[in-house]
Amino acid sequence: MPMTVDSREPLPLVPAPTVARHLGAPGFTLNGRVAVTGDEAAVETVRGFLAARTGLLLGTAAEGVGIELRIEPGGAPESYTLISDAGGVAVAGADAAGLFYGIHTLIQLVRRDRDKWLIPAVRIEDAPRFAYRGVMLDVARHFFPVETVCAYIDRAAALKFNHLHLHLSDDQGWRIDLPSRPELTRRAASSSVGGDPGGFYSAEDYARIIAHAAARHMTVVPEIDMPGHTHAAGIAYPDLVETPVLTDQMRADAAAFASPLPAEGVPYTGIVVGFSSLRIGDPATDDFVADVVTDLAAMTPGPYLHIGGDEALGTDAADYAAFLAQATRAVAAAGKTPIAWHEAGAAPSLHPGTIGQYWGFVSPTGDMDAKTRAFAERGGRVILSPADAVYLDMKDAEDCPLGLTWANGPTSLHRSYAWEPGSVIPGLPEEAILGVEAPLWTETIATAADIDRMAFPRIAAAAEAAWSAPHARDWDLFRVRLGGLTALWDAYGIGFHRSDDVDWRDDDA
Template sequence: MTTLPLVPLPAAVGAPGGPPFVLDADVRIGGDAVAAGVLRRLAATRTGLHLGHAEDGAAPDAARIALTVDGSGPAESYRLAVRHDGIEVRAADAAGLFYGIQTLGQLVAGSATGWTVPAADIDDAPRFAYRGVMLDVARHFHDVGTVTAFLERAASLKFNVLHLHLSDDQAWRLELRSRPELTARTAANAVGGDPGGFYTQDDYRRIIDHAAAHHMTVVPEFDMPGHTHAVGIAYPAVAAAPALEGWDAAGGPTPVAGEPYTGIGVGFSSLRIGDAATDAFVADVFTELATLTPGPYLHFGGDEAHGTAPADFAAFVERTSALIARLGKTPVAWHEAGAAGDLARGTVGQYWSFVRPAEGAAEKTRAFTAAGGRVILSPADAVYLDMKPDETATLGLTWANGPTSLERAYRWEPADVIDGLSEDDILGVEAPLWTETVRTLDDIDALTFPRIAAAAEAAWSPRSGAAPGRTWDSFRSRVGGLGPLWTTLDIRFPASPEVSWTL
């Protein structure tokens, strides 16, 4: 069992013994230039050392770190070998090399005598192809700098997807030239009357480019036919009046048609299904979104549409999933959309019920695989990062079976959530952060860390118990060893009492 501070746990870790590699100002980096730049920046942040190029005229016996894409192994895989006289990282592709560097960064240890890296042999590859985090920018707006800082944190833990929840009852956050009133009339709003905002198309491209530089794909979401009260403010003809029977007010204000909604209740809003104006609106927004988004996925929501009649909901899901497929993208929807009878072939379902599914949730989720699609697992009582970590937390909510401790966030197995799903049916794991109580990057850090590390291990590492160290006791030790790295990366993580931290 490895005691090295590695999260997520690599597929295979060997400790060959021998003296460590000494990291000092004489070390030079050779090989892939882009990866070398990543490692130099990480080393400078972690240690203050500014490592040079191997070609800079260093003495022949100068210590060397070699970074190479050799095309060997599965996608995103890497091999890391550390000896006293050198470090070598070889990878199947650029992403694998990036992840190998993140692992190397976790191994760097400081002491009174300097910086070292312990001897190690690591052969690593991800379990799932899709390893996502989600940031809700609709309930509270988060600017480009906050989004890019969040995705950098996620990428360091080998997440490769950033899902942006761009619209909800409170506001619409992405500029669309085909429907300019969406941001003009709603973007100033947020939960509690807090300041709003939106992304210009240039802002959105900056986020996408920054994500790509960290080997992350952006998955944008316009949520509909529910969660669309803001749409009705911008384009009243396409939105139904609030349906208040049976909606979840969450203790907040009652929504009024045409007026900004500042609460956190859900389930009251709906588009007008079947109207030509609604069909044109949906076609406009997803057609423009497809042109702005280079990644393969467009998420159309489909959750908590309690204000939409079941037959209308099914018709909407069928029509919208088909539209997105015609645009050359893979449709993604929350698991409720599995109630529709004719999902577009290949539509991906995102499951957000509990580790033990609520009634009907598993059946709806299996419908996506019956339609040739796959499933993203986001069980709310395990990986919803907006849940309070304990009863005393000032941020977060508790509706997902109460507070979610770090231990509970870790002790679940993706293959065991939905009966009847094979390993191949699972596209991956995503950890969402809804922002009803989240206003700043410090708030994001306070809720996501260290539980985001548990989600990273569920997404990347071998299944629970399938590898030495893939246990709660090992994880809490390993994540505790990341305290110095996270501190130097300026991550404002709370020192969870469930962990013995190295600080």
């Protein structure tokens, strides 16, 4: 369906809705006399966002025309409709999440017209393509305070993402305080890449993040990466890990990145991967995994717990398979659905229903696709995170001051958009795809400003891949729609990169 206000300019909506029609009539004028009514939580959300966008503080007592917000059960989960004309605006969600997403569509529509604020006359019907729409923030390579994580939640939720994957442990640091294993944060949380300060989340901090996310209809997915990426765990519990296994490739990577190599018992501040491993088959390791999984599951209300499983290059293949079988069973025993990176598909005895997360390329190499299909063949589903499309830590151009280039070189905005989730893994049916996730690894990213610089605008391309129906996706229209969000992102204080692919337009001038 066309998404046009007139024949010249698409509606400034990202991700693209399923159906959006201009009604060919005068729009709705926002002013101080407009009231917002309906669902109480939604009313306060709209008033807050409109105040940030326009400076207007709208009332809540209905007097004539206004904005009506309501929940009308019966539609698809997270779906909504939005109708606006000169007589008012009505947003109806099939559930609270759908109403929330309809509100963000409403906010994107707001435009200044000389001395007035207008919402065009439109009818929108919208629902998500995939149930899981995620962003991942790596807080292990560099640690970020609760306020920064919550700000990222706000930014992602506005683009209709509904999961936040927190990468809580890696070789460089352990970031979550667990009651059964206090040495993890006491001894292994103070380091980061480059010798930068570390840190960790207390149980109260983690609960604040979860509550902030839940208020924005976002589920937190914690990850403890195992059996590799465990050097920090070994700083706290040396008897649980093997001696680092170094290869010629790791030495070459260390030289290329001017990164130190790991040393047994010394906190790691470099970015080489694949050298660490838990000591598999040791009863003490089994106890450690059970303790960590049980504690984290008890702290996490969401249904998922991610156990990593990637880049375990220092782990024997048979040991790796045995460990993943045991770890996924431990997660299930704790009442959660396990998620693991796609390498875990090689383990034949994963707990049935384990979800696989694919981080290979848009065109799979080697046996990446077979390992990924294995999850669906065993009753699980798949989250797609192709690194050369949605890894937000990849440079967007050769001269980008941050980021890496290992995922087939720099990832431009165009490349981050021009992929189709249903075509990545041959033989994987659409119903086996749980959703799309855009990870942000932080080897080179140390501040909130760095997060904004690398995530925006490419996070919008990932949002559209996750939410929008295939028929609604169009690169040329996306570039125009994205440019229409310039003033809104400025109002939100997002320090986004002004990609040359987009004509950024400040319509509030």
